[in-house]
Amino acid sequence: MKAVIPAAGFGTRFLPATKSQPKEMLPVFDKPTIQYVVEEAVASGIDDILIVTGRGKRSIEDHFDRSMELEATLKNADKCDRLKIVQDITGLADICYVRQREQNGLGDAIACAEKHIGSEPFAVLLGDSITKGPTPCTKQLIDVYNKYQKSAISLEAVPQDKIERYGIIKGSSVENNIYKIDKLVEKPPADKAPSNLAIMGRYVLTPDIFDKIRETEAGVGGEIQLTDALQKLDAIYGVAFEGKTYDIGNRLEWLKTSIEFAMASEDGDELRQYLKTFID
Ligand code: UTP
Numbered sequence: 001m002k003a004v005i006p007a008a009g010f011g012t013r014f015l016p017a018t019k020s021q022p023k024e025m026l027p028v029f030d031k032p033t034i035q036y037v038v039e040e041a042v043a044s045g046i047d048d049i050l051i052v053t054g055r056g057k058r059s060i061e062d063h064f065d066r067s068m069e070l071e072a073t074l075k076n077a078d079k080c081d082r083l084k085i086v087q088d089i090t091g092l093a094d095i096c097y098v099r100q101r102e103q104n105g106l107g108d109a110i111a112c113a114e115k116h117i118g119s120e121p122f123a124v125l126l127g128d129s130i131t132k133g134p135t136p137c138t139k140q141l142i143d144v145y146n147k148y149q150k151s152a153i154s155l156e157a158v159p160q161d162k163i164e165r166y167g168i169i170k171g172s173s174v175e176n177n178i179y180k181i182d183k184l185v186e187k188p189p190a191d192k193a194p195s196n197l198a199i200m201g202r203y204v205l206t207p208d209i210f211d212k213i214r215e216t217e218a219g220v221g222g223e224i225q226l227t228d229a230l231q232k233l234d235a236i237y238g239v240a241f242e243g244k245t246y247d248i249g250n251r252l253e254w255l256k257t258s259i260e261f262a263m264a265s266e267d268g269d270e271l272r273q274y275l276k277t278f279i280d
Pocket of ligand 1: 006007008009010011012013014024052100102103104105106108109126127128129249
């Protein structure tokens with residue numbers, strides 16, 4: 001299976017940090033967000049990845065490209081561990097790029113992948129979100145796709161006060177943590193939401209989604225919304241996946257994720273001591 005990583009958005013929620021650098025390149029502790037995303041695809045068994053980029057996103061390509069000068073410098077300085085970190089990035093997967101000419105929404109970004117994908121099912125991983133769990137989230141979706149032969153999307157239960165930020169599903173449980181989706185409601189008020197299960201940024205889609213995107217008119221914000229195209233598919237399954245999704249496009253979520261990941265690293269104790277000085 002191939003994967004598509006949409007990474008062409010403006011990232012307006014995180015301005016000014018994202019004015020001239022892609023939000024997908026913002027580091028979470030010591031690694032750019034999009035590297036975690038590529039690593040999730042690879043850990044799910046995918047080695048052919050298409051990243052949808054746009055103007056101002058060149059640093060994404062540079063990150064996954066070889067840097068001969070840097071490699072030579074590290075080699076000469078005998079910094080073998082650093083050299084390995086740099087070389088491992090280039091060896092992760094076959095990565096291709098396509099540019100979304102105008103930021104016309106997530107549906108439009110995925111439409112840019114049609115030629116590369118062809119007529120096979122494919123995974124979509126949003127370039128500005130990271131997932132963590134015992135099994136990679138995308139792998140869990142691939143397993144559900146293989147079982148039901150229908151599109152599958154990741155879901156997470158969200159607290160009442162956050163419901164109106166997400167696409168929420170109406171569905172019925174078919175087995176533990178798996179739902180057959182009847183309807184998707186974009187950003188409903190909490191009291192009108194059909195559930196608290198939100199769409200979280202990982203998908204395995206059947207290729208008929210490209211026709212559905214073509215049939216989809218601009219929706220919220222004048223953009224082609226993926227959620228609107230998903231509604232048109234004959235069936236979709238939702239997977240309340242075992243794990244957690246981190247939305248890096250939101251500045252506070254980004255900061256919290258960075259702290260959480262740093263806490264789990266070898267620098268965790270020092271960070272804990274430092275944070276204690278702010279909390280009584
Ligand atoms: P978001 O919904 O977070 O949109 O995109 P955004 O425009 O980047 O961010 P805000 O809301 O203005 O802060 C989710 C993912 O889809 C990509 C983004 O790069 C991000 O990784 N995307 C979004 C595209 O590739 N193209 C688009 O037109 C919109």
